[in-house]
Amino acid sequence: MYYSTRYERSAHNRRLAIKYHGCKCMACGFDFEEAYGKIGKGFIEVHHIMPLYKKDEEVVINPKTDLICLCPNCHRMIHRFKDKILTLEELRNILHNQ
Numbered sequence: 063m064y065y066s067t068r069y070e071r072s073a074h075n076r077r078l079a080i081k082y083h084g085c086k087c088m089a090c091g092f093d094f095e096e097a098y099g100k101i102g103k104g105f106i107e108v109h110h111i112m113p114l115y116k117k118d119e120e121v122v123i124n125p126k127t128d129l130i131c132l133c134p135n136c137h138r139m140i141h142r143f144k145d146k147i148l149t150l151e152e153l154r155n156i157l158h159n160q
């Protein structure tokens with residue numbers, strides 16, 4: 063038997079985050095539609111600035127302030143280390159200082 067905690071992600075909040083922030087990566091600027099054409103239209107990952115597992119109770123998510131849109135590479139880099147989730151600003155600094 064396995065027991066785990068399940069964190070629900072809202073498709074509605076995802077749509078609102080994309081509507082507000084757009085589908086261009088907020089860290090590196092990559093645009094899937096620009097790169098891949100119509101197959102890339104609307105494709106982006108949505109990241110919770112404050113991870114859901116750090117919340118002790120149910121919270122109301124504000125898509126404008128609590129969610130950001132990232133390409134899969136940048137999203138993975140933000141979560142690269144278990145003990146330190148990078149902020150958007152930290153990732154941008156890494157990208158611009160390479």
